Amino acid sequence: MSKGVNGKQSKEDANIKPGNVLPLRFHVISLPHTQTTLEYEACAYTSKVRKFCNMMKSLGHTVYLYASEENEAEVDELITIAPKSDQYQWFGDNDFKKNFFNITWEKEDEHWKKTNERAIEGISKRLKPKDFICIIGGNCQKQIADAFPKNMSVEFGIGYGGVFSAYKVFESYAWMHYVNGTLNDDNGHFYDVVIPNYFEPKNFPFKAKKDDYFLFLGRLTKRKGPEIAAEVTRRIGAKLIMAGQGVKSIEGNKIIGDGITLEGDHIKHVGHADVKKRAKLLSGAKAVFMGTTYLEPFGGVSIESLLCGTPVISTDFGAFPENIQHGVHGYRFRTIGEAVWAANNVDKLNNKAIHEFAVKNFSVDRIKYMYEAYFEQLLTLWSEGFYSDWDRGVSVFNRYQRY
Secondary structure (H helix, E strand, C coil): CCCCCCCCCCHHHHCCCCCCCCCCEEEEECCCCCCECHHHCCCHHHHHHHHHHHHHHHCCCEEEEEECCCECCCCCEEEECCCHHHHHHHHCCCCCCCCCCCCCCCCCCHHHHHHHHHHHHHHHHHCCCCCEEEECCHHHHHHHHHHCCCCEEEEEEECCCCCCCCEEEECCHHHHHHHHHHCCCCCCCCCEEECCCCECHHHCCCCCCCCCCEEEECCCCHHHCHHHHHHHHHHHCCCEEEECCCCCEEECCEEEECCEEEECCCEEECCCCCHHHHHHHHHHCCCEEECCCCCCCCCHHHHHHHHCCCCEEEECCCCHHHHCCECCCEEEECCHHHHHHHHHHHHHCCHHHHHHHHHHHHEHHHHHHHHHHHHHHHHHHHCCHHHCCCCHHHHHHHCCCCC
16 A cells, blocks of 8 residues: 555555456556666656556556566566667667667557567467556557457557557546547547556655756757746856756857757756756756646656656646646746746745655556556446446545645
């Protein structure tokens, strides 16, 4: 059973009991280009795979993982479908710590076809009736789902656009509605659900006293809004630390990326940040800028920041209105002037309350019950389905109340 923010079992958690179902069985398909380890946390979807396996195993379920050779997830069996030798052939010697992952997203690409074929072979040897097949690559892995029409294939962490399954878990309501809009679909789907991304609080420790800098953590690309962070901190005379992939060169006080150049003596780029480095940067910052200019499906860095008790200054669209309560967990802005005001007022926020909110709502020890309840609900489709009197999901989902 999960623990409260003080390490003790919370009263509301004590009222959440596992459903009266047999242990579930999952076949989880990872991605062709990564290893299922903490080192690859920069790939949000690989991170989801690793932690999803851990969550389901912690609840006593059976998990088969189809991935590459290195694995730190808790599983019953690892089936290798993307050996390192093939990864080198498919993607070359790309340093993901400097450049973003070198993978293409066309289902006819060799890396998808080969890993799909191997996953199908491996699943065929292990599959039982009512097992779940868990997809993280959208349409690129549809071939796997098509091979097993008698089992439910679930897209369990959708922050992408190429969806296909009848059973979908979205990262945010904003993204669910956006994807449905792109499909010209204005119908509701009872077996689509929103379950937020999930995090390990131990990797993002709380720090009450902040240092004298702001932080931008992400790829150096226009759509992530690094120029906004640089301009706001320039105007208020503050230090900005930046970390992440995409820097082509640093020339004096210029940081040069793909189609973007930032300039200023107040800016320092510190390169790739692994989990330990991210935690240190996030916990020490006065606030983290999330100036994403597109509809952010989720924005994991924002929650990592909140776990550290660090406010977030974000744009006012995508998933941010769901996760960042204005004036409580940070501030949302629509203009540079508003962002400047936000940066000048982050000291008014309660860092401890920010941390506690994040642990309560985004911890793996909370979200795992939402997933379990969802899969239990899917099991009712083998009998009464929508007309079943199963109702455990109500209590489980009610405890995920952000505000």
